[in-house]
Amino acid sequence: MSSSEKNIPLAERVRPQTLDQFVGQSHLLSEGKPLRQMVEKDELRSFILWGPPGVGKTTLARIIANQTKSEFFALNAVSSGVKDVREVIARAEEFQRSFRKTILFIDEIHRFNKAQQDALLHCVESGTITLIGATTENPSFEVISPLLSRMRVFVLEPLGKSELELILAQALEQDELITKKNVTIDDKEYFFLLSGGDARKLLNGLEIAFQISQSDSNGLHTLSKENMEEAFQRKYSLYDKKGEQHYDIISAFIKSMRGSDPDAAVYWLARMLEGGEDPKFIARRMIILASEDIGNADPAALMLAVDAFTAVDYVGMPEARIILSNVATYLAGAAKSNASYIAISEAMDDVRRFPNLPVPLHLRNAPTKLMKELNYGKEYKYAHDFEDNFVDQQNLPDHLKNKKYYNPTENGREKQIKERLESLWKRKK
Numbered sequence: 210m211s212s213s214e215k216n217i218p219l220a221e222r223v224r225p226q227t228l229d230q231f232v233g234q235s236h237l238l239s240e241g242k243p244l245r246q247m248v249e250k251d252e253l254r255s256f257i258l259w260g261p262p263g264v265g266k267t268t269l270a271r272i273i274a275n276q277t278k279s280e281f282f283a284l285n286a287v288s289s290g291v292k293d294v295r296e297v298i299a300r301a302e303e304f305q306r307s308f309r310k311t312i313l314f315i316d317e318i319h320r321f322n323k324a325q326q327d328a329l330l331h332c333v334e335s336g337t338i339t340l341i342g343a344t345t346e347n348p349s350f351e352v353i354s355p356l357l358s359r360m361r362v363f364v365l366e367p368l369g370k371s372e373l374e375l376i377l378a379q380a381l382e383q384d385e386l387i388t389k390k391n392v393t394i395d396d397k398e399y400f401f402l403l404s405g406g407d408a409r410k411l412l413n414g415l416e417i418a419f420q421i422s423q424s425d426s427n428g429l430h431t432l433s434k435e436n437m438e439e440a441f442q443r444k445y446s447l448y449d450k451k452g453e454q455h456y457d458i459i460s461a462f463i464k465s466m467r468g469s470d471p472d473a474a475v476y477w478l479a480r481m482l483e484g485g486e487d488p489k490f491i492a493r494r495m496i497i498l499a500s501e502d503i504g505n506a507d508p509a510a511l512m513l514a515v516d517a518f519t520a521v522d523y524v525g526m527p528e529a530r531i532i533l534s535n536v537a538t539y540l541a542g543a544a545k546s547n548a549s550y551i552a553i554s555e556a557m558d559d560v561r562r563f564p565n566l567p568v569p570l571h572l573r574n575a576p577t578k579l580m581k582e583l584n585y586g587k588e589y590k591y592a593h594d595f596e597d598n599f600v601d602q603q604n605l606p607d608h609l610k611n612k613k614y615y616n617p618t619e620n621g622r623e624k625q626i627k628e629r630l631e632s633l634w635k636r637k638k
Contacts, residue, residue: 218412218413218416219380219384219386219387219412219413219415219416220408220409220412220413220416222384222386223379223380223383223384223412224268224271225265225268225272226272226275227272227275227276228245228248228272228276231265231268231269231272232265232368232372232375232376232379232408233264233265233365233366233368233372233408234264234265234269234365234366236366237363237365243363244256244363248273248276248277249276251277253273253277253279253310253312253339254339254360254361255333255338255339255340255341255359255360255361256340256341256342256360256361256362256363257318257341257342257343257344257348257352257357257360257361257362257363258270258341258342258343258344258363258365259344259345259346259347259348259362259363259364259365260345260364260365260366260367261345261365261367261406261407262345262407262409262410263368263404263406263407263408263409263410263411264365264366264367264368264406264407264408265365265408266316266343266365267283267314267316267343270283270312270314270341270343271314273312273341274312274314277310277312278310279309279310279311279312279339280300280301280304280309280310280311280312281311281312281314282297282300282311282312282313282314283313283314283315283316284297284313284314284315284316285315285316285317286315286316286317286318286319286320286321286325287317287320289315290325291324291325291328294313294325294328294329295328297311297313297338298332298337298338301313301332301337301338302337305337310339311337311338311339312338312339312340312341313338313339313340313341314341314342314343315340315341315342315343316343317343317344317345318342318343318344318351318352319344319345319346319348319351319352323353326352326353326356327353327355327356329356330355330356330359333356333359333360334359340360342360345487346487346489348362367406368406368407368408369406370398370401373401373404373406373408373411374397374401376408376411376412377394377397377400377411377415380412380415387415387416387419391429392419392431392432393429393431393432394431394432395431395432396437399437400414400415400432400437403437403438403441404441410441413440414437414440414441415432415440417439417440418432418436418437418439418440419432421436421439421440458477458480458481458484459477459481459491459494461473461477462474462477462478462481462491462494462537463494463498465477465541466495466498466502466537466540466541467498467502467545468541469541469542469543469545470541471537471538471541471542474537474538474540474541475534475537475538478491478530478533478534478537479530482526482530482533488521488525488526488529488530488533489518489521489522491533492514492517492518492521492533492536493518495514495517495518495533495536495537495540496511496514496515496518498514498540499511499513499514499540500549500550501547501549501550502545502546502547502550503540503543503544503545503546504546504547504548504549504550504623505546505548505549505617505621505622505623505626506543506544506545506546506618506620506621506622506623507543507544507621507622508622510539510540510543513536513539513540514536514540517532517533517535517536520532521533543621544620544621544622544623545620546617546618546620546621546623548615548616548617548618548623549615551614551616552614552615552616553614555614556614559609559612563606563608563609566606566607566608566609567606567607568606569603569604569605569606569607570584570585570586570587570588571586571587571588571589571590571602571603572586572589572604573585573586574586575587589602590602597633599633601633601634615630617630
């Protein structure tokens with residue numbers, strides 16, 4: 210191995226070159242599976258690879274470009290802009306004239322703003338480029354609808370123990386630098402836990418642990434737990450972002466806020482953050498809780514939770530922890546009501562049981578003469594023409610005319626809402 214090759218990180222030195230060498234994602238890449246068929250038949254369409262870090266999104270894009278003999282361009286959304294995209298499109302148009310295909314790979318595509326994503330629309334639709342986007346974020350939230358509608362989304366799964374074992378074995382057997390040094394690992398499972406299911410972290414950790422380990426008199430390099438912890442600069446905190454701990458701890462976090470316990474809420478928040486949980490995932494769950502468990506008892510809770518999501522997105526970790534703690538303690542301390550949640554659940558049940566109940570005539574829109582002749586909108590009473598801007602008229606279908614879905618509690622601001630509604634809708638008491 211040359212001195213220049215020694216400077217290439219291990220993760221790059223052992224990067225798979227073919228689909229058969231690629232480890233993981235069998236639900237997409239096994240024989241007959243959708244992504245493999247697309248590649249083998251050379252019938253590529255633009256798509257997004259959505260999954261956690263270190264599961265092979267970049268590697269997969271490079272393999273696909275190589276196997277389909279496509280020109281390959283890679284951009285990172287953090288450091289690239291519209292100018293870079295347009296330069297690639299111009300090159301792709303040149304290649305297209307000589308019947309060559311172009312793949313544009315955009316890492317962290319969720320960080321492209323709307324204007325940057327708009328710049329991709331025409332060339333994706335025309336087929337000038339095949340766009341492969343990689344993201345750790347839900348594309349439904351982060352990618353604009355017009356672009357998303359032109360692309361498939363393939364979900365990549367976290368790597369399991371058997372897959373990490375295979376990646377580790379390949380590195381130990383195939384990398385020229387490491388195989389010469391006779392390396393063994395004290396506790397592979399602990400090594401896997403420290404990597405968090407991220408193959409890149411695993412290989413980087415292996416390389417650093419190897420560099421700081423000492424060989425014995427027989428030239429054997431044994432990587433101890435201490436070597437591993439030093440390599441990863443942390444001890445393992447029991448938290449699996451995609452496994453049981455993920456669901457158990459987010460559940461404990463939500464239930465602590467619902468139970469008005471800010472101390473427990475910040476503890477479970479700290480567990481998630483220390484385990485590497487996506488802070489925007491936590492912020493989204495707080496938005497849901499603000500409506501489901503607080504609702505109109507404190508309408509400011511929802512606004513604060515939405516603001517928290519935006520702030521976390523702008524700031525990122527580690528400072529995002531302060532924002533999340535700020536909002537989690539507020540939500541835990543807020544007055545609680547699930548009346549809005551119950552209301553929509555019951556209304557949805559009735560919609561499913563009676564899916565086509567007619568809209569009362571007086572509530573219907575009447576934009577044409579015929580509709581007016583059929584009494585659409587007739588006898589509708591405009592609330593602002595009446596005292597207190599209210600008039601008692603039927604707004605539900607006949608079959609449900611006296612149904613009451615929303616039952617405000619006596620908690621917080623909702624008590625005022627309850628008193629007002631009871632004073633107006635005396636027949637619904």
